Amino acid sequence: MTRALYLEDAYAAQARARVVAHTAEGGVVLDQTVFYPSGGGQPGDSGRLSWDRSELTIATAVKGEGDQVVLVPAEPRSLPPLGAHVDQRIDWERRHRHMRMHTALHILSVIIPLPVTGGAVGDGRGRLDFDMGEVPADIEALEELLNEAVDRDLPVSEDWITQAALRENPQLVKTVGAMPPRGSERVRLVRIGEASEQIDLQPCGGTHVARTGEIGHLRIARIENKGRRSRRVTLTLG
Incomplete structure (x- = not known):
């Protein structure tokens, strides 16, 4: 088991650790x-x-x-040999862009309240695929709503529930066909806003910024037709 420091503190860019295994690959x-491992549409960290006097670049x-x-x-x-203590450091600027974009995509799923069929977090760019019949007529209005949520500087926090509680609240899952691994006893929820100002709550294992204001200005780069009822919305940072 690897202790997931990236979940305990998404802003931790470095840490001391001990080598416990090498893989055949x-x-x-x-x-x-x-280091965040790739999953949930978010790329793995580099660093x-x-x-001692050695260094290893992690892709x-x-x-x-x-x-x-x-x-x-x-x-x-x-x-590094088994048992060795190493200093690990992630490419923080890249990670932070992933955090900003991942949080932005959560907001996008609020602005467009339709089932999500796929998504990906990129370095300064990200996208969600929606089960959507027609492309929205006023893209500028959607972009304005996105940035209004960002500018409200809402807090982003987490909570944990059981698998049983999630089954009793299926509306929390926005991505079609996506459920947490069956072996997980607890499910991590990411919340945007608090109390009456809460705008989103959904299962997610990714890394996020602490407040929406940290995302910065968002732009809808394009909306593509990916099938009869599939529309891909691409966001860019700044």
Whole structure:
């Protein structure tokens, strides 16, 4: 098991850790990590490991067996030995753009209250696919609503519920066909706003900013027709 420091504090860009395993493919497993592993449409973090006088560039992080997080080197290199203590540091600017965009996509799912059929978080760009018959006529109005939510500087927080509680509240799941892994006893919820100002609450395992104002200005780059009832809405930061 890898302790998920990225869930405990999304703003932690570095941490000390111990090497607990190497994978057959040349990956590194630590006892705890700030590297977010790719999943839920969000890319894995990149960064570096350093120990003694050595350094290893990490291209991405992926989920391994059980609750392991595997750090994938950018190129074949000597790995830190088992039991070694390493300093890990993520590419913070890239991660922060992912956090801003991931939170922005949650807001987009509020502005367009239709079933989500897919999505992806990119570096400064992201998209959601909606079960949508017609493209909205006034894209500028949608963009204005998005930025109004950002400018309200709403707090973004998390909560946890049981799988049973989620089954009793299926409306919390916005993505068609997406449910948390059956082996997970608890489900993480991400909330935007509080009390009467709450605008969103949905299951999510990604990293997010602490307040919507941190997202910055958003632009709807385009809305594409991806099928009879599928429309792809692409956002860009700044």
